[in-house]
Amino acid sequence: MDLIDCYRAVRRHTESICSHLQTEDYVVQPVADVSPPKWHLGHTTWFFETFILKPYLMGYQEYDADYNFVFNSYYESVGARVIRTDRGNLSRPSVQDIYRYREHVDKAMESFLCAEPSAEVKELLILGFNHEQQHQELLYTDIKYILGNNPLFPAYDRQYLSPKADHIDGAWIKTNEGIYEVGHQGEGFCFDNELNRHKVYLNAFEISPNLVTNAEYLEFVNAGGYQDFRHWHMEGWAWVNDQKVEAPMYWYQIDGEWHHYTYHGLEPVRPHEPVCHISYYEAYAYAQWRGLRLPTEFEWEVAATQFKWGKAWEWTESAYLPYPGFVKAPGAIGEYNGKFMVNQKVLRGASEVTPPGHERITYRNFFHPHLRWQFTGIRLAK
């Protein structure tokens, strides 16, 4: 696919995700971590306008100077921005205004892409595609939060295809002690946080070929796992008690049976599917209770060719830190990953809402340990 087709495909996919929404669904921000869908639509557009069109398209006319303020996410280099918790207070620009903004930028991008861009710009473009794809995943998870926390529990799309569970009866996968290489290599795109490829020394370990299922996790719930401090980190225990957590996110007990909110609305929890929407604290506590542990991100990467993954982001024991030789890019693009490398945990794999073609064995996702609105699950190690 050439660049212009890639551009179109990415942009259209974003809009197709939103096609199931009502106008009101684009606007709200029930918690700070979740952004209004219309903000995602504007922000991904602003990214191309700010980093491609303004610096590289001669004579480009900025759509609206105020949009820089509204749609900047966290790039300090490019001016003031609406603070994250305020995004849901903005009724304007309207959804229609933002679609017009997309149209304006898309038109300019398409004419810009008629000519072959320089290698430097090409790199930025690929980053822009990957950036918008990351927001596609966030759109899915933010929409789920918006609808799943509404007292009416509206469905997002009754035709949405949930992935099938496919449990493997195989034995745990063993890896020998020794030196292994981790990190990205080769020609394809990767984020700066996947570099440099480097050697690590691993002790012998075993890793499960399966994610923990709802049925297995329910045993922990029913055994009083949420009431016993011994399984938890101190901060995890405080979180459980402050937030009164008693089950994974989106789980509701109705007449004694556990249901969870899905893109189809409320449904009974299916025992053989991977447990999902749990925090790192819960993943850790579950593993403790089983007398096992979570893998490190390097164990995961080394063993991942030997099991199926991609159903749910998998919490690892690793903190999100720079690889040896990591260097931030100069300018605003350098703010992409590096400045988040504290207080977060690495997740590996992918989830059912990860954009197709976006899974990568070296991909390092990262979130704070208490967050649950992503599709997050557990794979055990020992």
Add this chain to the structure above:
Amino acid sequence: MDLIDCYRAVRRHTESICSHLQTEDYVVQPVADVSPPKWHLGHTTWFFETFILKPYLMGYQEYDADYNFVFNSYYESVGARVIRTDRGNLSRPSVQDIYRYREHVDKAMESFLCAEPSAEVKELLILGFNHEQQHQELLYTDIKYILGNNPLFPAYDRQYLSPKADHIDGAWIKTNEGIYEVGHQGEGFCFDNELNRHKVYLNAFEISPNLVTNAEYLEFVNAGGYQDFRHWHMEGWAWVNDQKVEAPMYWYQIDGEWHHYTYHGLEPVRPHEPVCHISYYEAYAYAQWRGLRLPTEFEWEVAATQFKWGKAWEWTESAYLPYPGFVKAPGAIGEYNGKFMVNQKVLRGASEVTPPGHERITYRNFFHPHLRWQFTGIRLAK
């Protein structure tokens, strides 16, 4: 006008206020005090459904049982409710859903009103009309907040007619010491908080025939009034410093000139108009700085026949307390006023967005002393 016409007129007026909004404007709640317009539309409808249709219309089919949870404001008697700060997180029911709900209830109400209702129901109806009219005023002030705090400062309605300033050059109005009667009397509608009519003893006082103007208030601003603790209550001074208050709400200095947000968008402040959108703390501090004071609500009521009022709610020195012999109505309706009678100040008069026919010399409006999003102004006394 008969009841059915009244009902229609009230209901239509609510909808006409919203006719200038885009769908997104109905949804957001930038601060806890402001409710999303779609919530007002639903709540006023819920009021008729809950207090008239359900108890008095035989065979009435509730529109949606979940709406009771969503649209209850503060009536503890009628079940759980969405907490106030969460109203802006709800994208559903959609605006269209709520208009359908209004239609459903309106149809039922109109058929109900074909027969002459009992005196008891009639009283509830009149309360319902007045209730919806109060929400019409809140719609105006909440919409102003929603648009006036948007970085794009969109106009609400460029045809909106602002009232003209009409300054009177007359002398201050004097009232002699003595016994006066205050509180509602006669046949017309009043809220329970305006009763009983009772005698008060007033010392001699003088009251200004005019509201304080923007030009006069600017003298206070320019004299450093916001920087001098001596004019302020201790809690007012803490509020000024915590919130970094430097001028009335909606005022912005652009290139050295004061502008304020109006229903037409940002406009230069007009010197001869009454100052508006100030807190009680500011009204008090301004009066202190002038060596004067605010009137009590009884002084205001006794003198009000002798001056023009209605441009802006006027802060009084009086706390919002029950009149002698005040009794709460039994049931949910009894929650209407009584339970707010602590920590609030009385405002008298009316504002440019008070529904026509709703002004009343005995009307007691009330807000917490730090609030400014209503049209609130200052009349001095001594």
Add this chain to the structure above:
Amino acid sequence: MDLIDCYRAVRRHTESICSHLQTEDYVVQPVADVSPPKWHLGHTTWFFETFILKPYLMGYQEYDADYNFVFNSYYESVGARVIRTDRGNLSRPSVQDIYRYREHVDKAMESFLCAEPSAEVKELLILGFNHEQQHQELLYTDIKYILGNNPLFPAYDRQYLSPKADHIDGAWIKTNEGIYEVGHQGEGFCFDNELNRHKVYLNAFEISPNLVTNAEYLEFVNAGGYQDFRHWHMEGWAWVNDQKVEAPMYWYQIDGEWHHYTYHGLEPVRPHEPVCHISYYEAYAYAQWRGLRLPTEFEWEVAATQFKWGKAWEWTESAYLPYPGFVKAPGAIGEYNGKFMVNQKVLRGASEVTPPGHERITYRNFFHPHLRWQFTGIRLAK
């Protein structure tokens, strides 16, 4: 008693209150409203140093310039100060340092008082005595909080003489409708908030000769009064739920029997004593539940010659507001009362820890409606 004897008596009484404390008890500040006893000792001394010695005693040597910062309470006119919530973080000046400071100031004051002071200074002196007496009462209540919230519940003084209950079987006291005068008159000392004496018009009312007892209040507790929103102000109901209030302050249920913390340590609640340490919200809710109400401060003042009072500060329905003609004194002394006249309720009477000779029928005490650490009780009216 001449001034110098008065001075000595007041100062010694303050120290005698503290004589039962251990050094550690002087230091802590478990909540913002409570000040460490050593702060009271320093602050009352600072008052005489700042308002008498520095301006009026020629050649007076300030004890320590830093103490102005440490011991200023809320006087903005006299410089920066330690914010209230930080008082309990200061281990220095030590208790001994502060007693030395008292000695230094006392010596200077005594030499100053050898000569007859001017009328102006005399007025300040009387204010200083009354000020220190108010802090004596606060010392009692703050010490009770400090010890009563310690998990060891240490006694303050086992010899402390609690007042005897003296219930009167008499009928309710009736007062006719009419004009009455309220406010201070005559030669004796009063605070500025008791002036001017002025006329009020009262409707006929009845007031109870007795305070509500623990036994009566327990009926409210046992009847589920704390679980029924109908009796409460909206803000009171939020307070009950946020703070999980279920009984008066200092009440603890031990093996099914109610105990309360007293200056002797934990003791069973005595049924015939006045209920104490309740908030205005509780007083109001109790009255509502009985179908009665609290008196206004004017009703109280007019009727108070006909009943015994002084066991516990009595919440009134009145908000704390200026009397007609109220003027703040110029300078720092003017900050004494006026700037608190918002969001507080008036209490009338006196309590068992009010300094002898300090009760006054026109005295206006005032606290925020949620506070309970003073000796506060209920007298009903109708």
Add this chain to the structure above:
Amino acid sequence: MDLIDCYRAVRRHTESICSHLQTEDYVVQPVADVSPPKWHLGHTTWFFETFILKPYLMGYQEYDADYNFVFNSYYESVGARVIRTDRGNLSRPSVQDIYRYREHVDKAMESFLCAEPSAEVKELLILGFNHEQQHQELLYTDIKYILGNNPLFPAYDRQYLSPKADHIDGAWIKTNEGIYEVGHQGEGFCFDNELNRHKVYLNAFEISPNLVTNAEYLEFVNAGGYQDFRHWHMEGWAWVNDQKVEAPMYWYQIDGEWHHYTYHGLEPVRPHEPVCHISYYEAYAYAQWRGLRLPTEFEWEVAATQFKWGKAWEWTESAYLPYPGFVKAPGAIGEYNGKFMVNQKVLRGASEVTPPGHERITYRNFFHPHLRWQFTGIRLAK
């Protein structure tokens, strides 16, 4: 030294640290991270009583059952406890009471130690000694905070011997790429978090023989390092702005010259001493600004035999995580380290207040990245 002498030495050293305090200094808790010195005195005693005397000394009489509640720090297994932020609100038990408690426990311990304890108890004893030594260091840092945040800036001990700076002019220390072993080995005591000893693969790196000095750090301050977001983590930048951080903790600018609070009181900052009392965020930002980085804990451990350390805890880039094969001990002792292994950074080395004999090349200290009240400094790597 035999066990009984060890016990006495440790216990006496704790008391000698407190010997410079006034009674009031034992009581306060200016921030949640700092505990009142009397709490440390009680808690270390409670540790021996709870984990040695109660389970192992036949017929031991508990000193006071309430003390378990007061002096438990974070051991959920051994009952409820005073929440950390409330420790400074407790005036009782008094300092004298706590010294009596120490005496009681010391007497019992000494009689217990007359007989040779079992290997299991011996291990617990050694843990108890190390535990009390850790609290000795906390006593030093907490006392510094208590006095250094008092507006009078009292000295702790004018005879306190600050360590001399000893800058080495040598070149950076180089380490080759390869496999290294880290973690504790041998007979001596270590904490569970130093185990297991295991292999790591390190890339070639260089590390500085010196800590960053005050003079070097001042260049960062003067270059506007605290005002430029590019050097900071996103959470670090938020911390700088929320807390208005402009220099290391305890630094105050007086007449244009930087001073800092030391155990002697306020003194001019000495340029050639290591910069101290900085957060991880500051250490990271400083390194970024220099174009360098912090070492990982493994780089540090491998190179540490080649440079002098021990002046100040050194922030590393490593997150605090379990070593391969880490297992929590069963029971309350298992709460010692494991449950803190999230959201914290590892510090290596030791500081001027680390108890003598307590430094260990494999010792893993850990704190949250924003904390500064420990003696924390910077060593650079590349």
